Amino acid sequence: MRLFVVAVVAALVFSTVPARAQGADAGAPPPEAPAAAAAPAPTAEPAAPTVAPGAAPKHEVDVTRQASGEPAPVLLEIHGYVQPAFGARNRPQALPRDRWEYGGLSSRAGIILSGTPAKDFGYVVHLSIDARQLAVITGVELVDRTGDGGADGIVTQRSAATATIFEEVSASYKPLGGFVTMRAGAMRMPFTVALRSANTALMFASRPGPNEVFQSGADLGGLVLAEPLEGRIRASVGAFTGVSLVAPPNTTSRGLVWTARFDANPLGPLPQAEIDFDRGPVRFGLGVGALYRNGTFYSSNGYELAENRDVRVSGSVRFAALGFFAQAEVLRRVVTDNVSSRPNQASGGYVQASYYVGVTKSIGLAPLGRFGLTVEDEATLPRRTRWIEGGLAFFPRADLPKPETVRVLVQYQGERRTTEDETAHAALGQLQLLF
């Protein structure tokens, strides 16, 4: 909250901040860059995916040049989003208390502060607030080692938080005329396409279930990103501390996480949002990502327990044409150590598609569908999960440069744990407002 107040005050103080249209024109291109905003730019997938959810991308603002020819610094831009969601969820096999949940579900809000205070240097602060966060201690247990009913001690169970308030806090440097971007701070590792997508660019209210099984949340580290050939190639390598990867209870894991991702979009970049609002020509993209860690688990009192190796790979295919957008990913994780002879192995994948229809000039609709599958604990006692989702996205201001500025989403979420014979059904409606 304090940060928010500081940010607002800063916005009022810094007179160099370009004026942003408000109200009905929110999200409209700034007057300095009409051409860039009117047509899909070749770099429609910006280097910082979380930077531009609600308004024109940063580079569209940063075009005013000083007398020296150097772009004027943009000290602060404020973007954000509000995504309240309401619905109901039913789990027929659950405890009576948990069979029905209703009310606010998956509600989320975010504020993004960004800028380029000096040539080639930029920053992003993306704060997100949602209901899943701050679960750090996952269990507290009285220990009765003798079975006499008395407590012999207390044990707390800790797990790495999978969600974080900081979606991204990073500083970036773009040497070589912007050909390469170096970024450091807290950010999501670009392991999958879904992780690269901004919260506001998602097809559904949340990322695909299989994606969350394999990696989620922000991590701390640095990334080098190159986007040659007008964004047709996008390659990144990075090193992170791995705080988003789960370690066994009461242990600490140390060891750098190396990531690499390569995407090729031979016919041009695909839409940043997972809907083809532009109803553009045929484009497709192939991508692969990898994550590798050779680390060590340490006990709660700091001694070495085991060395572990964590390998995660993903492959993606994307396609867009004439309003149709499809995206599929396969994912795999193998975590081994030198003690247990028990690999933590999982596979999964999903396919999702949308079709955008402009009903009128200012109203758009998009039916959505997604199917996902994971098999966890493959090397021990496999657990299979299937996700089926369907929905309809309604865009009442499709005439805005970013039609997703106002979005109403009605969605069904189905999750079927086939091994455990448990199901969950949810219906929710989500309103998205970008500012």
Place this chain on the structure above:
Amino acid sequence: MTGLSRFACTASLVLLAALGSSCAESLGEGQLGTPRALAYVLGSPPDMQVLPPISDRSGNIYVLAGSRKAPETSAFVMRTGGGVRAGCNVTKGDRVGPVGWVGFAADRAFYWAGSALVQLSWSGDCRRMFDRDPVTGTDLFFRAVFPWVADRPSRTTAVALVQASSDPNPLTVILDLTEGGQVITTPRAFEPPGARNVVVHGVGASATLRQGFLVTSFQDGDVTRVEARFYDEEGALLSRVGIPDPGTIPPLGFVGFLQANDAGLVAGLTEDKRILLFDRSGARWVEPRGMEPVGIHAWKGALWLVGTAQNQPAVASIADNGAIGGPIGWDSSNRILGELGGPIEVTDDRAPPRRTMRFDTPRPTSRFPLVTAHASHPYATDGTLTLIAGPTIGDGPGAYTLLAVAPVGVLYP
């Protein structure tokens, strides 16, 4: 295709090959993983009374020592992150020791000892579950616990036959084992209502079939009936099958647990070495041929009779139609014996810092590794857990032996 497209495709194919190669190697048949020191346990090889270890979903390993014929019970937790928790010896105080592992949840395991159901947690916490009727306060006695814990994301349950001291017959109940829950629900009366002197001879369950089964006898008027029964995961009785020529079966007179294959055939081995086969259509007795049976194992959906033949470890397949194949030498067991032919290094992480110790003369805890009354626990792909005995202190009935637990590759031929 442009050069760019070709490059993109090639790069993607190379990386997709990496995707396919991200596979973990499993242990070869009879190959030992890293042995980890457990604790000193009462007894000395080859007659140690220790059940095959099991693990929970988190990889914590649980070891249960004792036998049905003696009240002493000792349970241990070997934590996935290192460290061993010992000292759990909870029973109901009756004369029957551990019957077996009931199952596991994410980071807990449950054992049935005498008339008690005990939860053992990764933290070392050890407690009797449902010890008393929450309404009347009377003691509850577990007459049977189906050895399968249905661990779902929202609920953890098991099914048992429970009897209070005031009840004439046990009730079939659902045990809600959800952490913080621990509620008994859906009590169902024993059928037929007029039954008396209910005795449970053998119990089993199948996670694949999502069923439990038991062999029971009871007085129905003037008639003594011996039946095999099938229950679903809600404790509902699915079917009853009469057992012909039951002879004399003591209470809990089947060694280990009853085991089922994926086709629904259930097998059990009595203490006097008779094999009972039944499904929901009928039951029959079979005599083992050519081998000295020790137990019935279910592995990857199939049934195996394990034992010894010509003084060697052997297994015989049990087909879906109940036909028992001839005994085959069990390479997995023999290879483990080979691995234990010389000194082995054992990781000792019972307390930090981790260090390595040596078992100069390692031995299996039973005559042959894996040849046990209880089935092997599926610990990893084609892998289970085995116990290795190290140095022994003392001799005779008061001897204690240091045990280690090791993952091992296993194949049922």
